[in-house]
Amino acid sequence: xxxxxxxxxxxxxxxxxxxxxxxxxxxxxxxxxxxxxxxxxxxxxxxxxxxxxxxxxxxxxxxxxxxxxxxxxxxxxxxxxxxxxxxxxxxxxxxxxxxxxxxxxxxxxxxxxxxxxxxxxxxxxxxxxxxxxxxxxxxxxxxxxxxxxxxxxxxxxxxxxxxxxxxxxxxxxxxxxxxxxxxxxxxxxxxxxxxxxxxxxxxxxxxxxxxxxxxxxxxxxxxxxxxxxxxxxxxxxxxxxxxxxxxxxxxxxxxxxxxx
Amino acid sequence: xxxxxxxxxxxxxxxxxxxxxxxxxxxxxxxxxxxxxxxxxxxxxxxxxxxxxxxxxxxxxxxxxxxxxxxxxxxxxxxxxxxxxxxxxxxxxxxxxxxxxxxxxxxxxxxxxxxxxxxxxxxxxxxxxxxxxxxxxxxxxxxxxxxxxxxxxxxxxxxxxxxxxxxxxxxxxxxxxxxxxxxxxxxxxxxxxxxxxxxxxxxxxxxxxxxxxxxxxxxxxxxxxxxxxxxxxxxxxxxxxxxxxxxxxxx
Numbered sequence: 001x002x003x004x005x006x007x008x009x010x011x012x013x014x015x016x017x018x019x020x021x022x023x024x025x026x027x028x029x030x031x032x033x034x035x036x037x038x039x040x041x042x043x044x045x046x047x048x049x050x051x052x053x054x055x056x057x058x059x060x061x062x063x064x065x066x067x068x069x070x071x072x073x074x075x076x077x078x079x080x081x082x083x084x085x086x087x088x089x090x091x092x093x094x095x096x097x098x099x100x101x102x103x104x105x106x107x108x109x110x111x112x113x114x115x116x117x118x119x120x121x122x123x124x125x126x127x128x129x130x131x132x133x134x135x136x137x138x139x140x141x142x143x144x145x146x147x148x149x150x151x152x153x154x155x156x157x158x159x160x161x162x163x164x165x166x167x168x169x170x171x172x173x174x175x176x177x178x179x180x181x182x183x184x185x186x187x188x189x190x191x192x193x194x195x196x197x198x199x200x201x202x203x204x205x206x207x208x209x210x211x212x213x214x215x216x217x218x219x220x221x222x223x224x225x226x227x228x229x230x231x232x233x234x235x236x237x238x239x240x241x242x243x244x245x246x247x248x249x250x251x252x253x254x255x256x257x258x259x260x
Numbered sequence: 261x262x263x264x265x266x267x268x269x270x271x272x273x274x275x276x277x278x279x280x281x282x283x284x285x286x287x288x289x290x291x292x293x294x295x296x297x298x299x300x301x302x303x304x305x306x307x308x309x310x311x312x313x314x315x316x317x318x319x320x321x322x323x324x325x326x327x328x329x330x331x332x333x334x335x336x337x338x339x340x341x342x343x344x345x346x347x348x349x350x351x352x353x354x355x356x357x358x359x360x361x362x363x364x365x366x367x368x369x370x371x372x373x374x375x376x377x378x379x380x381x382x383x384x385x386x387x388x389x390x391x392x393x394x395x396x397x398x399x400x401x402x403x404x405x406x407x408x409x410x411x412x413x414x415x416x417x418x419x420x421x422x423x424x425x426x427x428x429x430x431x432x433x434x435x436x437x438x439x440x441x442x443x444x445x446x447x448x449x450x451x452x453x454x455x456x457x458x459x460x461x462x463x464x465x466x467x468x469x470x471x472x473x474x475x476x477x478x479x480x481x482x483x484x485x486x487x488x489x490x491x492x493x494x495x496x497x498x499x500x501x502x503x504x505x506x507x508x509x510x511x
Contacts, residue, residue, distance in 0.1 A: 162346065167331045167332045168310075168332070169357055184347060
């Protein structure tokens, strides 16, 4: 029997998927190089790298937004991954494990924006609204909950016993983490870092609410440009928004392939 | 006495796991504790190792109370039923672990680890990772890793229960050799009557959280309640029966 219909179906599916993923990116690249692209032109009448050359100019604020976004996401991801890793260990082996885990789920019951609205008054009193520190704390509340839940299943009886074995052989708590627990947790640590980084990187509502318009991350700029109908800058900012996650995903894959 | 446990009690919720357990282990001696699953043997060992806190009672090492000491300060090693090797370290690094955390010099680590691997018959496996070893080999490495730091007391929680009979016999022999050579005192927990008699210089029997100890093997074997005599009678009658059958067949 011929496999032709099955092959054809496979090609159609792959092509459709590829188109769905690639088309928006291709469109963004095209728009970021376009000049005076108006209706009814199917393709831009002029193509120029002018936008990319001027994009790092101070007046556009893109460079500082990229820096702010990277700083914020790295701090949130590193902080929540490490704190979540240790906190989840205590939660997992605590006699009130279920209750504590339930508390960790609470930020997920609300969306980040609702969470932001809830803590807004407290943050105002603490003078955290409108500051990068405030946005970091607010995003951490969500990311940390995720990290604790993420690592809760990782801390099972075997990992507990490995930690105990290290201590009975004379390792201090720090040595136990450095020589045993962290090395055996490389994969989940990387995965959690990636997830929390992406959460922070694409966060808009919470950043606007707590950042009060002062903390301008890339997603905030994308919304701003879109609101101003500045599609060229919005496209460029969107492309910049895509780069770090792609680099991280590639890095994670490379590490996974290397270390298994 | 190197280890003295006095009147240890432990409850988990409504369940009493240990009630007034008292025992002592002399230097270079092994105390076997025989008991069924769930009788509190593991809890007792974990209390001695500092992994579980008792509700009351005292644990003394060389006469000093160690109840408040952290596990890393006790120099007491508890060996789990399954050989829990560090999966990211080679055999060599697993054995060297205790020396590394004590910041021993590189030359000392190399010489002591090499000697231990030789004792264990694991020199050719030094660079292998735990997942590349058999159950018996893993258990050897776990022994070596524990004994190389010359612990005050070694606590063994049914360490051979998952091994086949042949490997089990080899491991029992190896353990006795190592314990003697390094002068280690140990507490050996098992549910196997033969193993308890074979491994222990003295024997204890644990049931429902209480421990009965016997000064020597003979006293335990002679006691009618613990089944040793019955077991020996069974094997000797089986032997007699087989011999009679063989004789009848030959006639």
